Amino acid sequence: MQNHSKHFFKDVSDISSMLNHDLINNFAKNLRKLRNDKGRLFFLGVGGSAANGSHAVNDFRKICNIESYCITDNVSELTARTNDEGWDTTFSNWLKISNLSKKDAIFVFSVGGGNISKKVSVNIVNAIKFADKKKCKIFGIIGNKNGYITKKSKNVIIVPCKNNKYKTPIVESFHALIWHCLVSHPQLQINKTKW
Secondary structure (H helix, E strand, O other), X not given: OOOHHHHHHHHHHHHHHHOOHHHHHHHHHHHHHHHHOOOOEEEEOOOHHHHHHHHHHHHHHHOOOOOEEEHHHOHHXXXXXXXXXXXXXXXXXXXXXXXXXOOOEEEEEOOOOOEOOOOEOHHHHHHHHHHHHOOOEEEEXXXXXXXXXXXXXXXXXXXXXXXXXXXXXXXXXHHHHHHHHHHOOOOOOOOOOOO
16 A cells, blocks of 8 residues: 555556657647648547546647537537437537538547447447548547557557556546647647646
8 A cells, every 4th residue: 555656656657658759749740730721629538538538628729729629518418419319329429410521530538449349438439430431530549459449540549558457547647648748749839838
């Protein structure tokens, strides 16, 4: 127990050194192109990842001037769709109504990245399928190299967490670290932060 914080932050340090920095820079380049092409960025995730998406929208809009939305921010629509249509299509149907096009991109925050056979994050899987059909860019930060998103996109950062005990908190923490790296990236940042 006394070594919990030591082990936790050692894992964070180790993972930071193993991240694919070329891929992060490529994200920045592709997101800059999205902005230049007047494309929109749609964040999606469930649980803590949904909250991360909401925060990321603020940063990408305010700091980078990218038109961004978080699918789970409208709790009325989310719960109505869940009630009337089922959880599995909540995100894909939201994207349909938003007229997702090839100019746009989705950005998935997830620990597992979706899994059809295990019936985990099926709404994310269906949103990825829809985005793929629309030929838009698909970005993701996940903690599982076998997540469904890796079958449909090369723009996926895998957080290489070796300790399953810490997987969810560490991957969700890296969502924030990586998106903050992106919004402060010279390719993307337009507006200064207050502090």
